[in-house]
Amino acid sequence: MVLQYQNELFALATILLLMLIYFRIKQKNKKTEADTKADKKEEELKAEQSGQITATPQKEIQEKKIQNTVPSHAKITKEDFKIFAGERILLAEDNLINQKVILGVLGDSGIEVVVANDGQEALDILQTDKNFLIILMDAHMPRVDGFEATRAIRHDPQNNHIPVIALSGDTASDDIRKMKEAGMDEHLEKPLQVDALYDILYKYSAKISAQEDNSLDIPTLDTQRGLQVCGNDTAFYHDILKEFLLTYSNSAEELEILLKNNKTDQADRLLLDIIGVSANIGADALTACANDIKNNINANKNINLTLYKKRVQELVQSINNYFLTCN
Numbered sequence: 349m350v351l352q353y354q355n356e357l358f359a360l361a362t363i364l365l366l367m368l369i370y371f372r373i374k375q376k377n378k379k380t381e382a383d384t385k386a387d388k389k390e391e392e393l394k395a396e397q398s399g400q401i402t403a404t405p406q407k408e409i410q411e412k413k414i415q416n417t418v419p420s421h422a423k424i425t426k427e428d429f430k431i432f433a434g435e436r437i438l439l440a441e442d443n444l445i446n447q448k449v450i451l452g453v454l455g456d457s458g459i460e461v462v463v464a465n466d467g468q469e470a471l472d473i474l475q476t477d478k479n480f481l482i483i484l485m486d487a488h489m490p491r492v493d494g495f496e497a498t499r500a501i502r503h504d505p506q507n508n509h510i511p512v513i514a515l516s517g518d519t520a521s522d523d524i525r526k527m528k529e530a531g532m533d534e535h536l537e538k539p540l541q542v543d544a545l546y547d548i549l550y551k552y553s554a555k556i557s558a559q560e561d562n563s564l565d566i567p568t569l570d571t572q573r574g575l576q577v578c579g580n581d582t583a584f585y586h587d588i589l590k591e592f593l594l595t596y597s598n599s600a601e602e603l604e605i606l607l608k609n610n611k612t613d614q615a616d617r618l619l620l621d622i623i624g625v626s627a628n629i630g631a632d633a634l635t636a637c638a639n640d641i642k643n644n645i646n647a648n649k650n651i652n653l654t655l656y657k658k659r660v661q662e663l664v665q666s667i668n669n670y671f672l673t674c675n
Contacts, residue, residue, distance in 0.1 A: 416551050419658035422604060424546040426453060431652035432549050433458025435481040440470035440497065441515060442489045449540055450484065459549075466490050467497030474507050482552055484536070487516035487527065495530040502531035511552050515540075550654065566633045568659075569666040574630030586674070588629055589667050596622055597664055600657040603641075607653075612645050619645070626663075634659045 421428075437454070441447050442465050454461055462477070464470035466489040483501070487494040494514060501507045514527045517538040524535055534551075536544055571585075578585040599622055606615040619642040626634040637659045644651055 416553065417658075418547045418550045419654060419661060421543075421546075421654060421657060422601070424543045426456060426542075427650070428546060428652060428654070429454055429457035429459065429549070430650045431654060432481075432553055433650075435549070435553060436460045436462065436479055438462050438464065438470060438473060438480045438483045438510075440464040440467055440483065440489065440494065441486045442466050443486070446486070446515070446538070446540075450545075453540070453542060453545065467492030467494055470497050471500055474501065474504075474510075478507055478510070480510050481554070482511045482513050482548065484515055485512050485532065487514050487518065494532075495526070498531045513548055566636055568631065568633050568662045569670065570630035570632060571670055572630070574628065577628050577630070585629070586671075588625075589670070592625055592629060592631075593664060593667060596625065597660065600653055600660050603656070604653055607651055616642060616645055631663050634663050 437459060439447065439450055439461050441450070441463070447463055451461055451463075462473060462480070464473055467485075468491045470483065470485070471492065485494040485498060489497075492500075494516075498512045501510065501512060511533040512531060514532040514535045515538060516523070516527070516535065518524075518527075519535075519537055527535055534548055536548065574588075575582065575585050578588065599618065603615055603618060606612070606618065619638050622638045623635055623642065626632075626638065634656075637656050641651060641653070641656060
């Protein structure tokens, strides 16, 4: 009996000892982890004070880039690029003919194009000039090629925000994958397609983003106000909406034809009709957009219908969605 009691006491003492050892180890690990974090923070502070730049993985340093939704559009002409007037592009391209093609397309647009003849020149330019909308980067160049230059840009926090667009005739999936892995955001195929270049500029342009932000609070279709204008007569309001779809769904194409043929008076009258009808049905976003275009026509300013086309598409979709909810 005494022996059994002694064994139980021994077992209990052993358990208590093991628990004590466990908690001591756990406490020590916590202290070590805290010390490690403190040491790491101290090292980072010293590196920052000494001006050292530590290489950081691309995903951590890459800032969010503007990405606008590109609406469908007709065939792009040189005139259409004027919507991006004031933007700046860095072109890294060693082929003189390719340089001339891009400079020719953008020559009268108001876009400033800074040319670098290889990747090293591009990196040198970025040391003192970082104010670029995008970098058009030829993949294959002497001295420093596009891949190496892009990797350097992606590991430079001061330049990492700039979208890098690959220029290359390489279209195989493996080639595109290598471009993405190097940090290139998009790929423009050679020979250059004007529509593709326009879409890239539209996607990343801060000017387009600002236009869209300014209209975020304007409703595409305010059906309640439209009904009020129609005296709360639902059937009458529905008739007007259907009439709009029938008459003005293709108004962007009509305006484009009129403006290309310099028939500004007819375009002005069409816009006046659209402004009146869209206001009556509660389509405030289209009303504002059409009014801006009308004012630009009267002021002899350059006209770009890209945003108008988007507003019409959004309104047509909203009207169709509204009718679905009524059924």
